[in-house]
Amino acid sequence: xxDRKANRLLGETSPYLLQHAHNxxxxxxxxxxxxxxxxxxxxxxxxxxxxxxxxxxxxMEHESFEDPQTAQVLNEDFVSxxxxxxxxxxxxxxxxxxxxxxxxxxxxxxxxxxxTPDLRPYFGGTYFPPQDRHGLPGFRTVLRFAADLYRTRRxxxxxxxxxxxxxxxxxxxxxxAADLPGQALLDAAHAAFRRSFDAHDGGFxxxxxxxxxxxxxxxxxxxxxxxxxxxxxxxxxxxxxxARGGIHDQLGGGFHRYSTDAHWxxxxxxxxxxxxxxxxxxxxxxxxxxxxxxFQEVARGILEYxxxxxxxxxxxxxxxQDADSEGVEGKYFVxxxxxxxxxxxxxxxxxxxxxxxxxxxxxxxxxASVLAVPRDPAAVAAELGLEPEALRAVIxxxxxxxxxxxxxxVPPARDDKVIVAWNGLMISALARASRVLGDERYFAAAASAxxxxxxxxxxxPLFRTAKDGRTAGTGYLDDYAAFVAALLDLYEASFERHxxxxxxxxxxxxxxxxxxxxxxGYFYAGARHESMLARSxxxxxxxxxxxxxxxxxxxxxxxxxxxxxxxxxxAGRTLRLFAAGMEQHPAGMAEMLSALDLELGPMLQVxxxxxxxxxxxxxxxxxxxxxxxxxxxxxxxxxxxIALLRxxxxxxxRPAAYVCREFTCQTPVTDPxxxxxxxxxxxxxx
Numbered sequence: 001x002x003d004r005k006a007n008r009l010l011g012e013t014s015p016y017l018l019q020h021a022h023n024x025x026x027x028x029x030x031x032x033x034x035x036x037x038x039x040x041x042x043x044x045x046x047x048x049x050x051x052x053x054x055x056x057x058x059x060m061e062h063e064s065f066e067d068p069q070t071a072q073v074l075n076e077d078f079v080s081x082x083x084x085x086x087x088x089x090x091x092x093x094x095x096x097x098x099x100x101x102x103x104x105x106x107x108x109x110x111x112x113x114x115x116t117p118d119l120r121p122y123f124g125g126t127y128f129p130p131q132d133r134h135g136l137p138g139f140r141t142v143l144r145f146a147a148d149l150y151r152t153r154r155x156x157x158x159x160x161x162x163x164x165x166x167x168x169x170x171x172x173x174x175x176x177a178a179d180l181p182g183q184a185l186l187d188a189a190h191a192a193f194r195r196s197f198d199a200h201d202g203g204f205x206x207x208x209x210x211x212x213x214x215x216x217x218x219x220x221x222x223x224x225x226x227x228x229x230x231x232x233x234x235x236x237x238x239x240x241x242x243a244r245g246g247i248h249d250q251l252g253g254g255f256h257r258y259s260t261d262a263h264w265x266x267x268x269x270x271x272x273x274x275x276x277x278x279x280x281x282x283x284x285x286x287x288x289x290x291x292x293x294x295f296q297e298v299a300r301g302i303l304e305y306x307x308x309x310x311x312x313x314x315x316x317x318x319x320x321q322d323a324d325s326e327g328v329e330g331k332y333f334v335x336x337x338x339x340x341x342x343x344x345x346x347x348x349x350x351x352x353x354x355x356x357x358x359x360x361x362x363x364x365x366x367x368a369s370v371l372a373v374p375r376d377p378a379a380v381a382a383e384l385g386l387e388p389e390a391l392r393a394v395i396x397x398x399x400x401x402x403x404x405x406x407x408x409x410v411p412p413a414r415d416d417k418v419i420v421a422w423n424g425l426m427i428s429a430l431a432r433a434s435r436v437l438g439d440e441r442y443f444a445a446a447a448s449a450x451x452x453x454x455x456x457x458x459x460x461p462l463f464r465t466a467k468d469g470r471t472a473g474t475g476y477l478d479d480y481a482a483f484v485a486a487l488l489d490l491y492e493a494s495f496e497r498h499x500x501x502x503x504x505x506x507x508x509x510x511x512x513x514x515x516x517x518x519x520x521g522y523f524y525a526g527a528r529h530e531s532m533l534a535r536s537x538x539x540x541x542x543x544x545x546x547x548x549x550x551x552x553x554x555x556x557x558x559x560x561x562x563x564x565x566x567x568x569x570x571a572g573r574t575l576r577l578f579a580a581g582m583e584q585h586p587a588g589m590a591e592m593l594s595a596l597d598l599e600l601g602p603m604l605q606v607x608x609x610x611x612x613x614x615x616x617x618x619x620x621x622x623x624x625x626x627x628x629x630x631x632x633x634x635x636x637x638x639x640x641x642i643a644l645l646r647x648x649x650x651x652x653x654r655p656a657a658y659v660c661r662e663f664t665c666q667t668p669v670t671d672p673x674x675x676x677x678x679x680x681x682x683x684x685x686x
């Protein structure tokens with residue numbers, strides 16, 4: 001629709017807003033001009049929130065926002081504001097809670113909410129079709145209702161707005177527990193995961209199924225603490241089932257957003273950076289604990305996909321890839337037997353179709369198939385009369401051929417804005433993978449992305465997003481917390497002091513900008529952000545880890561490295577604040593359960609003194625030791641000036657490792673085998 005006159009969104013950086021820049025709707029971006037226009041005209045606000053890779057956002061745009069008659073109603077009766085939820089997660093959260101109050105708990109995107117000029121919500125929903133159908137009111141019906149309500153029943157509108165604001169403030173209120181939760185809470189959470197576990201297909205609950213990365217991380221930590229075999233088995237089965245499912249891109253690596261069914265077969269095809277960061281972490285940790293080659297292979301596939309397709313020219317990681325190609329969801333990713341035969345020939349196609357379950361009737365729309373591995377590869381090899389390694393070699397060759405063919409299709413659109421929080425998650429995954437999987441390319445990619453962010457931060461606050469050479473917004477709690485965690489992971493992977501110095505500087509900003517001195521915990525929006533109807537802390541994971549949970553981990557790691565008791569105390573206060581939530585909704589607060597596991601300890605502190613200490617460092621970095629921190633001397637330059645390293649040096653001219661608890665250390669060791677024994681003796685039961 002680029003032949004149409006542009007609206008006010010044309011100057012924005014958000015790909016989502018730019019998608020609507022030629023709508024006939026007189027869109028405003030969120031800001032002072034829009035809010036002043038609503039007050040001056042005494043018109044209600046229509047607030048539309050979505051994101052660039054959202055399928056139903058595209059549908060509603062084509063059906064309604066590109067329709068001149070619908071646009072006329074919006075332009076006459078409302079001030080219309082378009083918001084990218086990824087740029088303004090604070091607005092998204094507060095008004096999504098309002099929509100859920102209106103709809104009895106249902107939410108999603110696109111979000112459609114109607115506000116008074118003073119920003120109080122009085123009606124809302126999600127996607128509305130253009131005309132009344134299937135029990136849903138058409139969008140123009142909704143617009144007439146919302147406008148008439150504002151014009152003729154103003155007192156009711158004002159009363160509804162006041163009631164919703166009161167409810168939002170009540171939702172934001174939290175009462176801290178008197179004592180720090182103990183292991184009993186971890187035991188109860190483990191039991192809750194067991195009750196909801198799908199023993200047939202892995203994962204938890206029923207369709208649609210989202211990858212439960214944070215829950216898997218908690219279960220691995222619970223297994224490390226208790227040795228509970230069922231905890232690690234839930235993780236193993238879920239990782240295997242997801243890896244073999246259609247939710248996993250069998251050709252290009254990486255994972256789609258979620259599975260529409262309970263079997264991980266047919267996905268919603270958008271790919272999000274945060275899902276792939278979190279799943280890379282899950283598969284790396286699964287490899288460390290289970291030792292299954294499949295898990296290492298999948299982790300590498302995720303990271304290769306991100307470096308190949310989701311890395312911007314300046315090193316930052318892009319946000320998402322769309323679900324649609326040429327206006328059709330999934331078209332880029334699906335195959336027919338004929339497609340495969342045309343690419344590789346009849347015999348290899350026969351093998352590949354059996355392996356990936358591609359049939360003439362298909363498992364998706366128009367008799368096409370999403371590639372998946374529903375049968376054990378060993379059973380497929382036996383049916384074909386091949387050795388497993390021979391089958392693997394054929395499939396790898398076909399995979400490369402199909403990937404080359406797919407690369408010539410029209411690709412899904414890519415949202416190339418850089419979101420600091422999501423980049424932090426991916427930097428962490430890459431930094432850890434660089435040492436666990438032994439690939440320096442991963443560290444280089446992580447360091448490049450971190451440098452991209454730090455270069456644009458200097459000594460000021462973190463930004464939220466960057467695109468086309470411009471940064472936008474001030475960072476929220478999850479931006480700071482995820483990026484500080486990433487800097488700590490870069491430090492532990494390299495021992496280069498500038499990473500931990502940057503982590504401490506930015507974490508100091510967290511304490512001044514986000515900390516609540518009255519109740520404890522951290523507000524999602526900082527002191528620099530505009531005031532909202534209610535000030536939320538966002539303790540739940542949805543769909544990225546809670547900023548509070550990530551920050552607890554940062555506090556505990558920094559306290560263990562630097563000896564800062566204030567950070568340790570704030571971690572405990574925050575855990576007490578959210579104790580009731582962890583008890584009542586463990587699946588929704590899995591990252592905080594992992595943070596509680598770290599707080600309950602015991603934590604291992606390992607100081608490695610001396611140059612050329614790679615063999616010692618590898619002993620600490622390779623195994624799954626979730627309650628450890630590690631500090632050491634870099635390959636060049638001065639070591640960080642932190643408590644864990646002070647007064648600890650090489651022994652008899654050889655690099656030495658000091659294994660400590662609460663800064664009380666064992667006799668230093670210089671032999672990697674002796675260090676491995678010391679870690680085993682000091683670590684909790686596993």
